[in-house]
Amino acid sequence: MSVLKNAADVLRCFGNDCPDLTVSDVVKRLGMPKANASRLLKAMREARMLETIGDTHRHRPGRLMLDLAAAYRRSSILIGRASEVVAGVSSSFGHTGYISVRDGQEVTAVADFQGTNTLRVVSNIGRRLPAHLSATGRSLLARLSEDEVLELYAGHRAMADLPAQLAKVRRQGYAYSSQEATPGVDAIAIAVADVLTDEAVSLCIVYPHALVDAEGRDQMIAALGTGAARIAEDLGDRAFVAPGFDRKDTLE
The missing domain is CATH 1.10.10.10 (Winged helix-like DNA-binding domain superfamily/Winged helix DNA-binding domain)
Structure with missing residues (x-):
């Protein structure tokens, strides 16, 4: 072992x-x-x-790892459905999209979709991020109960702010970060799950902070949320919360 x-x-x-x-x-x-x-x-x-x-x-990494990664993506109905949604939103708005999963206190992208805009965020496929410091991570952590979050982050300094941050994500139905994981880059993320396999993924769009205003951001959240809601309905995700738009709450 x-x-x-x-x-x-x-x-x-x-x-x-x-x-x-x-x-x-x-x-x-x-x-x-x-x-x-x-x-x-x-x-x-x-x-x-x-x-x-x-x-x-x-x-x-050897060829075996590439084969396993491809098999992992193909074996997951949830990743396949989420990829269709993110690819569509990425194509419509021209910004890079990701599908990410959580492993303990970290998140990593398992699929990405390159934007078409001249100025766009480059791929970070495979990059691991602290879950509490990214929109994708917080969207997935918000699906846990308060007790589960407390157990996961017992003694961690993140617990000073994390409960309030996750409460806002649960209330809004999406997570937002501004120049947090990467300077000059903002992100929106929505998590959805497959209750049969107990999988959860985050659907995320990242974009240059200087290029997208609040209205443009809300349009992307709506598009991402519509696709995620279809997945949630089809896969029985009763815990899914459709995104709402309280701009004051988002920017706090």
């Missing part, structure tokens, strides 16, 4: 800020003895979980 955990820890290192790893990187990031790190990466290469880049000592 420890080998599997160590392999998972290595895979979690990958992201936009870490596209490849060397043995030395693993030693530094995970505090693992060099000999152990070398053996682990070798075993992961042999299992096709990793592959080397050309003739270098740098490693990137």
Whole structure:
């Protein structure tokens, strides 16, 4: 079991800020003895979980991981339905869209749809963010009960503000962030779930702060909310709250 955990820890290192790893990187990031790190990466290469880049000592995720990622997306009706909605909204407004999932205190995008505007937010697929510090994360956390949030963030300094933030998300039906995860970038996010599989995803649109006014933002929230409401009805998500528009509440 420890080998599997160590392999998972290595895979979690990958992201936009870490596209490849060397043995030395693993030693530094995970505090693992060099000999152990070398053996682990070798075993992961042999299992096709990793592959080397050309003739270098740098490693990137292997073909097996790509196959698994594709299989994961195909196996989820919810991700498929959410992707249709976000792709449509992204195409209509020209801004980049994401489908994200939560893992504990983090969220990560599992699908993205590039915007068509000349000035647009680039893809952050695979980038992990603290859930409480992003619109996607707060939209998903708001689906938890207060007791579940308290257990998840027990002793965390986020609990000073998080309950009030999540209460607002539950009231509004969507989460909004302005230049929070990335300077100059705003985001709107709406979460929906499949009760049969107990999956929940966040449908998100990100856009340059300077290009979209409050009216434009509300139009995107309405479009995203309409699509999410259809998914909620079809998949039996009774906890879904359709977005409402109280601009004062949004901007507080």
